[in-house]
Amino acid sequence: MLRSMYAGISGMKVNQTKMDVIGNNIANVGTTAFKSQRTRFQDVLSQSEGRALGPSVNLGGVNPRQIGLGVKLAGIDTLVTQGMMQPTSRPYDVAVDGEGYFMVARGPEAYGDKNKIIIGDHEVKDASSHEIYYSRDGAFGVDHEGNLVTSDGYRVLGYIMKDGGKSSMNADGTINYMDADSKTLEADESQLGTLKIPEKIKAPKLDKDGKPLDPEQIVDVRIISFSIEKNGVIKGVREDGNVAVLGQVAMASFSNPAGMEKCGGNLYQTSPNSGTPVIRSGLNSKTDNSKGYGAVLQGMLEMSNVDLSEQFTDMIVTTRAFQASGKMISTGDEILQEIINLKR
Known part of the structure; x- marks a missing residue:
């Protein structure tokens, strides 16, 4: 032949x-x-x-x-390569302008010490109870519990905040008031948790000048709006005008992002040739690596390239x-x- x-x-x-x-x-x-x-x-x-x-x-x-x-x-x-940015004016939509992927998970809710995802040295150390995926699709929303989720229901992961030994999230998922102007506010870089944008947070009752009447008197205060800053920090405006930090969106990068495997649903997972995901440092980190990551833009979505x-x-x-x-x-x-x- x-x-x-x-x-x-x-x-x-x-x-x-x-x-x-x-x-x-x-x-x-x-x-x-x-x-x-x-x-x-x-x-x-x-x-x-x-x-x-x-x-x-x-x-x-x-x-x-x-x-x-x-x-x-x-x-x-x-x-x-990055796609063009499309303005949506929807507060739950976010896009990454530069390097980095959002981290989302399938598994039980991770609140405080409950089902937490342990990290260290900017790497995931223990996520045995969760399946972690990575995505550039920031078309997020919330469920009826206030959890920040993807369109398929995968929960968005991020840092829980801490200030003076106090955590921003309790084991039952309720969020404590963290003053956005506090000088000692920082991200808890020992773990990742499920991010929430709740209707109410627990806070001390304040007087008309914004000072606590009684630190022990905790009440539920409604959140009337929220914003996501370029570093991923989520801030909520209380009905009394004070601003609280609710958490920080986590991001990861790879030495070879083209080596990740597509899983459908705009999700990726690691492969033997993608490299280990390196997690972006949190707010006020002592080992800051955030300059290697893109900015989080609220009210925008990245288009197809x-x-x-x-x-x-x-x-x-x-x-x-x-x-x-x-x-x-x-x-x-x-x-x-x-x-x-x-x-x-």
């Missing part, structure tokens, strides 16, 4: 795969924070018809004589390459038919 026919088969196979990738890219042109993919080809082993010879006294050198046996798929790469003009051009080239590979097979068939006809 003709080697060209098998080369044509390999060309049809890889171009069909490339067309599948292009189709998926185009289908996800409107998907939030979608990262497009590309295919790469390599030639396969070449059959030698003659070896290379070096120059001699009487003759010059001869190059190798090789016939290629087709093409193979070298890889399908994820392009992690698919370039339609590029995809349609690739589609034309791929279609023609597929047709040419098919023509190679039909031409080989005609040659074989001529060989068979020699017997007549």
Whole structure:
């Protein structure tokens, strides 16, 4: 049989795969924070018809004589370049302008010392009760308990705040008042928990000047609005005008983000080639690494990074390459038919 026919088969196979990738890219042109993919080809082993010879006294050198046996798929790469920012004016929508991924989890609620995710040295040390995923899709919302969740219900992870030995979140999920102007306020970098934007928080009853009447007299104070700052800190405005810190959105980065595996639902998980996730330091951290991460922008969503003009051009080239590979097979068939006809 003709080697060209098998080369044509390999060309049809890889171009069909490339067309599948292009189709998926185009289908996800409107998907939030979608990262497009590309295919790469390599030639396969070449059959030698003659070896290379070096120059001699009487003759010059001869190059190798090789016939290629087709093409193979070298890889399908994820392009992690950032998409454009789309304003939404929705307070629960956030986008990452730069490096970093949101951390979301499937599992029990992590409040205070309850089901906590232990971290240290900017790495996850123990998350045995949770499945942690990573995402650039910041189209968040809240459930009826006030938990910050993705559109599929995965709970958004973040830092619990502490001030003078007091924690911002209790084991039952209720949030204590943490003064946003406190000089000793910091993130608890020993753990990650489930973030909440509640309707009410527990706080000392204040007088008209904002001073506690009795530190022991704790009442429920309603939260009328909230904001998410560029460092991920969530602040809630109380009905009395005082501002409380509710938590801080956690982010992670990877040495090779293109090595992460897509899980569907705009989620990623680590792989042996993605590297270990490095968690962004919290507010007022003594080991600050936040300069290597992007800013969290509220009221924005990251759009898909698919370039339609590029995809349609690739589609034309791929279609023609597929047709040419098919023509190679039909031409080989005609040659074989001529060989068979020699017997007549």
